[in-house]
Amino acid sequence: MLVIVDYKAGNLKSVERACREVGVEAEISGDPEKIRQASRLIFPGVGAAGAAMASLQETGIDEAIREFFNLGRPVLGICLGLQISLNYSEENQTKTLDLISGEVKKFRLKETGLKIPHMGWNTVNVIQQHPVLDRIEPRDEFYFVHSYYAVPAKKESVYALTDYEDQFASVISKDNLIATQFHPEKSGRVGLRLLSNFLRWQV
Amino acid sequence: MLSKRVIACLDVRDGKLAKSIKFVNTKDIGDPVEKAREYYLDGLDELVFYDITASSDHRKIMLDVVDAVASQVFIPLSVGGGIRSVADATDLRLAGAEKINVNSAAVLNPVLISDCAEKIGNQNVVLSMDIRQTTPTKECPSGYEIVIEGGRKPMNMDALAWAIEGERLGAGELVVNSIDADGTKEGYELALTRMISEAVSIPVIASGGAGMPSHLYEVLEEGKADAALVASMVHYGEYSVSGIKRYLDDRGLKIRMSW
Numbered sequence: 471m472l473v474i475v476d477y478k479a480g481n482l483k484s485v486e487r488a489c490r491e492v493g494v495e496a497e498i499s500g501d502p503e504k505i506r507q508a509s510r511l512i513f514p515g516v517g518a519a520g521a522a523m524a525s526l527q528e529t530g531i532d533e534a535i536r537e538f539f540n541l542g543r544p545v546l547g548i549c550l551g552l553q554i555s556l557n558y559s560e561e562n563q564t565k566t567l568d569l570i571s572g573e574v575k576k577f578r579l580k581e582t583g584l585k586i587p588h589m590g591w592n593t594v595n596v597i598q599q600h601p602v603l604d605r606i607e608p609r610d611e612f613y614f615v616h617s618y619y620a621v622p623a624k625k626e627s628v629y630a631l632t633d634y635e636d637q638f639a640s641v642i643s644k645d646n647l648i649a650t651q652f653h654p655e656k657s658g659r660v661g662l663r664l665l666s667n668f669l670r671w672q673v
Numbered sequence: 674m675l676s677k678r679v680i681a682c683l684d685v686r687d688g689k690l691a692k693s694i695k696f697v698n699t700k701d702i703g704d705p706v707e708k709a710r711e712y713y714l715d716g717l718d719e720l721v722f723y724d725i726t727a728s729s730d731h732r733k734i735m736l737d738v739v740d741a742v743a744s745q746v747f748i749p750l751s752v753g754g755g756i757r758s759v760a761d762a763t764d765l766r767l768a769g770a771e772k773i774n775v776n777s778a779a780v781l782n783p784v785l786i787s788d789c790a791e792k793i794g795n796q797n798v799v800l801s802m803d804i805r806q807t808t809p810t811k812e813c814p815s816g817y818e819i820v821i822e823g824g825r826k827p828m829n830m831d832a833l834a835w836a837i838e839g840e841r842l843g844a845g846e847l848v849v850n851s852i853d854a855d856g857t858k859e860g861y862e863l864a865l866t867r868m869i870s871e872a873v874s875i876p877v878i879a880s881g882g883a884g885m886p887s888h889l890y891e892v893l894e895e896g897k898a899d900a901a902l903v904a905s906m907v908h909y910g911e912y913s914v915s916g917i918k919r920y921l922d923d924r925g926l927k928i929r930m931s932w
Contacts, residue, residue: 481766481769481771483743483767483769484743484769484771487743487744487747487769488747490744491744491745491747516794516796516797517794583897585874585875585876585899586874587795587796587845588675589675589796589845589846589876590675590676590678590718590876590899590900591675591676591678591718591929592674592675592676593674607931609930609931610931611676611929611931613748613749615796633674634674634675655747656747656748656749656771657747657748658713658747658748658932659747659932660931660932661747662747
């Protein structure tokens, strides 16, 4: 069963609807046991890192996600889900899940006219092939809404880059985990393609 | 680099597209879900529904419309019209709206912006402002004032000051709607849009006055808007979403051209 992790951080129904559109029914759940037993996991999220981690720890979902990841089954992190998969976020100085080593920093834009949050459609340049990024073309754009960005410790964790003053990692991956800074569920047909790739990904 | 967004606005009354909108080449005249889907497949970047339902008894219908659209249209969906409380905002969010637009109710009760921002996140709260030009006064030094109730009631309140206050209260985006330009099809209010865009650090959506693709180019370029709202220009079949985007792309703006 595909489970979408519910920790009161965001609009989970839009992810559920997008999965349904590509032919996969999901269960939205915040039950650590259900999460451990899932065949595949989507870990979405919007909001602040501090509040999200507090909620994950309080409910025991943090441990469930770590265990799930260690079982080797596919995990997709979206937006805050990506940021929380690293080990530390500048936002609320939060220690996060540490599934991929690296940090999350706030945009500090020098150029005037660029705005925070980075909100809207932007290009995603794939720099390493990955089954979940299959048929994502150089001109394809995805929908972003965020003020913080990932800085993975290792270059090999970075699968795609996006330009906003400087380049930042918009897709990161390690083993059975892949995470996107953008929202595939709000990114039109290219977003659905990526979700469909994930839902069919055999690790 | 971010792409400039083309956003279409659909007015909905009692679950149907408002009668003022006449459509061509559409079998399902009046169905907002069909229209939304058509624009989505033609490359629209974002969709706004404006609920002009008069009676509050019919608000449940809007939630059904939002739910149906969100199941078929996978781009950001924003809903405005008659949102007076955090509960209204969360109901719409649960139905599938990404963003919530507040307008008159926020003017009368500014704390609505911060309450909504706290509950659903700054980035999802859009402050829509209906603005008209006026003689500069002590209360309105910018020469632009806020009007409410669909443009009927002037508030003697400075539009620039309200935009800045809206950002401070937690709005994640602003819609700058010029009442003077609205319906003229002669172009957006460039000076107004630019003035506000330069004064805030959140994205600005220009609204009112679009009649041809070059108007969008002007407001995205000279007006410094991050996005441009279109309505009748596309509703009447005069222009298509993809046609407008192709024009803007040809003129050198960064536009999402793959969908």
